[in-house]
Amino acid sequence: MTVERDRGLHLLRELVRIRRFEERCVELYSATEIRGFLHLYIGEEAVAVGVMDALGPDDAIVATYRDHGHALARGVPAEAVMAEMLGKVEGTSRGRGGSMHLFDRAAHFYGGNAIVGGGLPLAGGLALADMMQHRPHVTACFFGEGAVAEGEFHETMNLAALWHLPVLFCCENNLYAMGTALERSEAVTDLAMRAAGSGMPAWPIDGLDVLAVADAADRAVLHVRGGGGPVFLELRTYRFRAHSMYDPERYRSKDEVEAWRMRDPVGLLTERLRADGLLADEDLAAIEDETAAEIDAAVEAARAGTLEPVEDLTRFVTSEAPA
């Protein structure tokens, strides 16, 4: 497939933004400015960037605890994401959610859900609401391959197929659920084939190639928005870093990780654009500079942010009467 320069540069910029943002998170975590669990998206950027590229502004997104990349690619402001991880009022959830629970009403971003499989039924319901209100929207639901073993996955897949709900199931198959390799968690490791068996179109995609992801997502979204019912995409990718900051990675070899790094999604697109003569060194430099500036500003803003007064601890447990 061909790619125009603007689109190519845009996609590259998004990949780089997420990559650098995550790298900064590592620093801030080591500096204990970010606390709790921190799950990085490094290596998997092409999945969120490619899928978001295919979605419209009114489509809904449901993500997991590994949600920075999805939020950034969806246009959630970097400083709001960073402020959230620093526990500030300026954060996406006023500091109440943290890294695993980013939310943004304006972006129709229904959150990082930290229960594996827990976001799937919500996605089905969001799609049901669109269908019942005759809104031509798509709900994109991201989840890892580990979630495929959960009952909530099964129940939602069937409900979506049975009711023709406009859901785009985005299975991020990075081959591991924490330390559990796919073949030790699934009897049938061909997830796309398995999903097709539950009554919806499903196919695998090279999740490291953002253009392949964007292209597949385009076709899938067209089908779903057109009323064709749900689609399941198996996005074959890899987690370059540990599962979380506490993971010594005893379950996989350095060689395996290195081999996958050879197909770094940022590198792949960079080479591709260079080969097509669409990317000059100064373009890349500009992207890196703009990204660095954006992230620096985000960190500064987050640090300068305010802490929710402790007296407000129990706010948002129940809704506040509209003033």
Next chain:
Amino acid sequence: MTVERDRGLHLLRELVRIRRFEERCVELYSATEIRGFLHLYIGEEAVAVGVMDALGPDDAIVATYRDHGHALARGVPAEAVMAEMLGKVEGTSRGRGGSMHLFDRAAHFYGGNAIVGGGLPLAGGLALADMMQHRPHVTACFFGEGAVAEGEFHETMNLAALWHLPVLFCCENNLYAMGTALERSEAVTDLAMRAAGSGMPAWPIDGLDVLAVADAADRAVLHVRGGGGPVFLELRTYRFRAHSMYDPERYRSKDEVEAWRMRDPVGLLTERLRADGLLADEDLAAIEDETAAEIDAAVEAARAGTLEPVEDLTRFVTSEAPA
């Protein structure tokens, strides 16, 4: 397939026993001697009879709330089953379980489970225990097609296929889950095909033909016992009566029910044996007489049974120290 006279008469006797037992239950329920929920197996007898015929004495059984037929076919004494429904100490659970919860340690009958799908994980665990203790036993797990939509079904199917657990999954597809027809509960109504997709041999059987069921169960048990891993049997049958005693059957037509009654499992085997010249009128009369006598005796014994003293209410909440 051919059938010898003894086996044929044995199978017919089992079918008739269950049929007449259930008919008696209806009377006792109307007379309010049996209370609570009562789910009849009329029309589905061939499934339990055929599968039990293929099992050995050390194999384990997990059933649902619709469990009279399974208990009787497995050799649980009719009077113990009847006494249970009359709430007597002589009952399989000393009157604590009732119709939906028949248990028998001697018969390795691990109970009627009244949570749809709830028995499946137990079956997986029983099979795991056999596997880990190198016992060549099979665990037969019965459940309705409605349970296929439950997460617990999905989780157990995967675990069984992944770990090659010796489980025989017996899906009693009677086309309805209470009032919900299969096509309104499953996006993919070919349950055997769907099950095959989760990584185990699976095929559909005419569940009204006890010989077909027994034959399929024989082959399946051979595979499972041989260490080939789990097998899924879709036993296509039909519930001739209401779901329970409270069901006015608004969801299906009398004609539909009548059409299915044409293939009554008792009638089918009777004709077959007659056609093969294996069944004389006096054979049938003898079976009916013996059955009537057995059930009369069971009801009498149950009525003559004793009630657990109320002081013993909280017994069996935790184990009693062996005397």
Next chain:
Amino acid sequence: MKTTYREAMRDALRDALTRDERVFLMGEDVGRYGGCFAVSLGLLEEFGPERVRDTPLSESGFVGAGIGAALGGMRPIVEIMTVNFSLLALDQIVNNAATLLHMSGGQFNVPVVIRMATGAGRQLAAQHSHSLEAWYAHVPGIRAVAPATIEDARGMLWTALCDPDPVVVFEHGTLYNVEGELADDAAPTDIDRAAIRRPGSDLTLIAYGGTLGKALGAAEELRADGIDAEVVDLRTLRPLDTATIVESVTRTHRAVVVDEGWRTGSLAAEVSAQITENAFYDLDAPVARVCSAEVPIPYARHLEEAALPQVPDIVAAAKELGA
């Protein structure tokens, strides 16, 4: 007009479906079957399959879908057949419905109403007789209500739907057939306040749901012995109307809490603790509890009756307080 608790609930559903097109009813067999307790009988014919939705047997899936649909702007009424099966949906209710507003820093409220039958008394044994109201009352972010009268069956649903946050409605299984008068102009129920169902001066009997009738029965018996009992119906289990409870006990100086839940960890324990905390120096005797015995509810009628709180138990407890 003369009606039943069941019909009052049905009228409330019809009223809600008529008044707000965002409202829809979803659950197992709510449509063609007419509801497992015939509550929604006729509503499918009246409002169609879009708004009266039969679901597959997937408690987590369709409850989560209801939560998601609420996020998407609908006003779902999700029916879980009984509280026993709600165990399969607790992840969605506790981890999502109850937390989303807070985790999103106030961005996403969840206006879902979840109805379920609860309680024992119909010889349905250990898997169909739970009273887990205490569990739900423990969770911040959800409101729990228990209509104990025909008025509340008719009036609570609408106020529950007006609540911008999740509301769980517990309908005791023994109440559906209760007959009584209902004023045609019956007003919506105030679900912030407990109700004094019978004024009295000598002691306070506190009950809810299925135990209200028993408490009133006990009050009658006590009157025969010259003891004038006040009966408080908690009505809303979370948040508890502590003010009304404490005000009553401060007048009567004695309290018996009647709760069908198992004694240990019961809602009655919370009520007892709150009374002690707020009215200790007004108490003439320790707060007493009459709860279910600590046993999985047995099938046999005499054992089940012995396991549940009964009028004589309440009367005895009241007299022990020396009222």
Next chain:
Amino acid sequence: MKTTYREAMRDALRDALTRDERVFLMGEDVGRYGGCFAVSLGLLEEFGPERVRDTPLSESGFVGAGIGAALGGMRPIVEIMTVNFSLLALDQIVNNAATLLHMSGGQFNVPVVIRMATGAGRQLAAQHSHSLEAWYAHVPGIRAVAPATIEDARGMLWTALCDPDPVVVFEHGTLYNVEGELADDAAPTDIDRAAIRRPGSDLTLIAYGGTLGKALGAAEELRADGIDAEVVDLRTLRPLDTATIVESVTRTHRAVVVDEGWRTGSLAAEVSAQITENAFYDLDAPVARVCSAEVPIPYARHLEEAALPQVPDIVAAAKELGA
């Protein structure tokens, strides 16, 4: 010897796996990953994949399989990563593990041990910080224990495995890194008795699991003010050792219950109610509770700290009692 709570728990697991070949450990990432909190690190290498089993992400499936394996003669130790995810397995725990013995009239006991991490304090936000001990303590048929010390981490598992019925073990997440001395001849823990961790005469502080350390800290501060507090560690949450609690309060005449669960419907409410019921006339002041605020636990450190019971809160509550 010097050790940590984590190592003590690991030694207990190793000891159990060595002593009884029916024992095996099963759960998510207990093997190759070494356990999400590194508790089982090294056990896979020592005992092999048969006895240290990594499971797919299927909480209901593998917990139910553990229950089934227990029925089949094994002594499974099932690990659920955290109590938050146990919501997905509650059907198996409550409807099967807790009821099978009773529903079968005493025929089938379930010797399974289910371990799970619990509690907040690590900025993991609303879906990873629950304390649902009160829920489990409400259910007849299961025993619930909370090792709060290194001795109990080492000594409780074996007694739990000797229990013929289901035992749920709650390990507070903040305890794993606690260091201390452990006698080489440390004996198995008596899980029928609460433990007086600090004798005192002026009031009784009652705590368990994660709050024991805070109660002891508060006792130290109170001593500085001349108040001599006794500290009781519940240790077993079900069945509660009422005798020890009541005996202590009868001596001290004042009690503060410290519980990380949400205040309403907390285990502290049950303890408070039992003290009132059994020692009302010995109380010089109402029983006080120090619990978590009624809010889904927020991520931001200052908010999380404000949400949880802290030493100053306990000290203040104690002083309010006028001790």
